[in-house]
């Protein structure tokens with residue numbers, strides 16, 4: 001019996017002339033890749049036909065903590081998947097959701113059913129509501145299966161310093177942040193960088209739901225990523241345990257999702273980006289600590305962007321880096337070996353034997369490819385496991401790599417090979433100073449070099465700059481004894497172990513006017529010692545927001561994204577006026593159903609007594625889940641005569657569905673539509689308050705993200 005239903009299929013593209021059908025054919029593509037032998041000739045049509053087939057929808061379960069993610073997975077497995085089996089729709093069997101076999105702990109899934117089935121079949125419609133509700137609060141993230149591989153191979157640990165050099169729109173950055181936050185109080189940091197200002201803001205939006213104080217976002221050309229000073233006294237610069245170079249590429253591995261590739265594919269796309277890719281990988285290796293790991297990845301099939309780049313850079317770093325054999329990693333993932341031989345085609349569609357017509361020598365096979373370990377690179381093909389195409393290489397820097405820079409001889413050889421005699425050479429000349437810190441010896445890029453990088457190496461691109469907004473304001477750390485901090489610390493009874501020196505504001509005066517932010521202490525020197533050279537565009541989570549109407553008590557209202565951090569530091573010595581209230585699941589249910597219940601409407605006497613003992617303002621609500629597990633914590637508003645759970649409505653809907661099994665939530669949204677039509681980066685949130693006594697509307701949007709579930 002055939003499988004029923006085609007998932008959403010894009011066959012048209014919009015341009016100035018309106019919507020047009022795009023034929024899924026490209027003769028140049030076919031001629032090129034058949035000639036390259038990227039698959040055995042006998043497999044060509046299986047491969048090529050699969051490229052024309054629509055990609056399944058895949059998603060990761062993230063949760064606000066690992067513990068939550070496992071709970072959501074169990075809900076999916078036990079309460080939804082069993083009802084999606086053996087469904088016959090219009091005479092054909094519908095494929096139930098399946099887990100990606102290689103993704104750890106069953107946290108990634110695939111759906112192949114069509115929109116019409118999702119909308120019309122009752123069990124699928126119910127499943128759809130679950131997906132919508134969990135996606136809306138960020139517990140589920142749609143992401144291409146192959147795009148999940150690079151962060152997994154990096155094996156990020158909670159204490160690592162990690163840099164994602166080409167990070168936008170941020171699905172892999174999200175995985176890196178989640179890996180750092182695998183423990184409640186990680187000491188690791190993530191630097192997410194992208195050269196495109198607008199896309200960097202998409203990244204910020206995408207990862208904001210993770211509420212990570214350990215993240216900083218920068219906006220630089222990765223080829224020239226600046227060194228980051230971490231000590232005022234000495235010349236110490238930040239070096240990274242893990243580097244991700246998910247570089248810009250021609251993107252032909254995404255052809256199943258991005259139909260325009262059929263129309264736009266040209267050999268020129270790969271040739272023109274090759275040098276930039278070399279520069280980014282080389283820069284990544286400079287930033288990497290000895291003993292650290294780097295992943296180089298592209299969503300391209302092309303050896304010119306893949307093996308040729310890796311081979312060239314590994315040659316430059318010979319003896320100091322190695323390509324890691326990942327055969328035993330991610331069992332269940334079908335992958336092919338990296339190529340050790342390929343051909344080079346010019347823009348005139350002629351195969352070339354050697355560097356000519358502006359094609360650099362680095363594109364060509366040199367004969368040492370097997371010796372370099374190129375077979376250890378990984379190629380993921382669409383027809384193997386119904387995915388997109390991807391290329392991934394894990395590179396490890398030797399612990400004894402010394403200064404970590406390419407050796408002089410090989411550097412010179414590499415330079416000779418660079419027929420553009422470009423920025424790479426200009427940088428390398430100043431870069432290699434044995435005996436010294438390689439990151440320290442990297443020259444700060446001058447504005448002239450930056451211009452060279454942009455005009456010579458990158459395809460010309462009109463830079464679109466967003467209007468300067470609050471997010472563009474400088475980062476200023478507050479003095480630890482600032483009266484506003486003293487006020488908050490007393491009112492909320494925050495313990496002395498809270499690192500107060502990590503509190504900052506975002507305005508030129510350095511005075512707390514509207515919001516007080518918090519970054520992980522390890523990011524404090526990163527930001528304060530480098531803010532004139534490094535373009536930071538995002539850091540910190542909102543801890544407190546000023547609320548005028550509260551003058552007389554503490555005008556600083558706790559922000560939901562800072563709840564988990566503050567909650568961990570509440571002082572609980574006898575005599576402290578702790579703003580913590582406890583309740584049962586039943587009372588929590590009442591607070592979900594009713595906004596701003598009046599005190600005289602509350603039937604839970606114990607709960608009411610605790611409220612009456614406190615003054616007006618924010619409180620931490622501890623709910624006993626009744627399972628013997630730790631309490632779940634929510635932000636709550638204790639008003640003059642009423643109380644309110646400070647949760648965005650999506651979070652309340654999620655709570656009702658998952659904890660209280662109320663299924664008529666999320667009926668107004670269509671998952672089929674969302675999954676098909678919404679960009680991957682899109683998440684939506686609405687304010688938590690709906691009543692007059694809530695904080696002013698100007699501040700409502702600040703209460704955006706989930707706090708509960710962050711079990712202390």
Ligand SMILES: C[S@@+](CC[C@H](N)C(=O)[O-])C[C@H]1O[C@@H](n2cnc3c(N)ncnc32)[C@H](O)[C@@H]1O
Nearest residue numbers: 166167168169170171172195196221222246248
């Ligand atoms: C393949 S995408 C990255 C996808 C991203 N890692 C993710 O998983 O969402 C490549 C990114 O590189 C950025 N980019 C292009 N040239 C760059 C450069 N020279 N330096 C830094 N980023 C660059 C692009 O703006 C784009 O966002």
